[in-house]
Amino acid sequence: MFALAIGLTAIPPFLRLWQGPSLWDRLAGASGVNTRITLMLATHALFSGQELLLDVALAYAALGFLGVVLVARFGEGGAG
Amino acid sequence: MIGLGLCGLGLVLLALGGLGLWRFSSPYSRLQGAGVGETGGTLLFLAGLLTYTGQVDGVTILLLALLLFTGPIATHSIAKGAFVRGEKEQP
Numbered sequence: 001m002f003a004l005a006i007g008l009t010a011i012p013p014f015l016r017l018w019q020g021p022s023l024w025d026r027l028a029g030a031s032g033v034n035t036r037i038t039l040m041l042a043t044h045a046l047f048s049g050q051e052l053l054l055d056v057a058l059a060y061a062a063l064g065f066l067g068v069v070l071v072a073r074f075g076e077g078g079a080g
Numbered sequence: 081m082i083g084l085g086l087c088g089l090g091l092v093l094l095a096l097g098g099l100g101l102w103r104f105s106s107p108y109s110r111l112q113g114a115g116v117g118e119t120g121g122t123l124l125f126l127a128g129l130l131t132y133t134g135q136v137d138g139v140t141i142l143l144l145a146l147l148l149f150t151g152p153i154a155t156h157s158i159a160k161g162a163f164v165r166g167e168k169e170q171p
Contacts, residue, residue, distance in 0.1 A: 028110055031151075038143070
């Protein structure tokens with residue numbers, strides 16, 4: 001039930017990801033969807049009792065954050 | 081009961097952050113709205129989840145700390161990139 005509620009809050013960032021005019025809106029949407037997915041993973045892990053999923057949520061949060069930052073840095077300068 | 085309240089508050093913040101991300105006019109205000117809403121909402125929601133289910137284990141607290149730190153950093157890097165690329169501040 002909690003995971004479903006989090007899923008509903010994931011709709012606006014996904015819309016922004018879809019039609020955001022500039023790259024930066026899409027990145028903000030991607031970051032939003034990432035945090036909501038990790039929350040869904042954490043709720044499912046805690047409620048269904050599978051503790052392993054928490055580590056998956058941890059890894060997903062770290063990698064999602066890394067991806068967003070790298071794309072932002074790439075979009076910023078490219079040559080760097 | 082407290083856990084439910086915290087979770088509800090976190091959900092409200094997440095929904096408001098998402099609404100801000102969707103309705104604001106310029107990329108910067110969208111970023112600010114989303115960043116603040118997400119980080120606060122995530123913090124409250126995870127804290128509520130911990131108190132609600134009562135299983136307080138190290139990984140969840142680590143997850144909470146990670147999300148608490150990485151949220152603002154991600155928003156900052158996006159805003160810096162947008163600024164460097166000369167994204168105009170529409171009214």
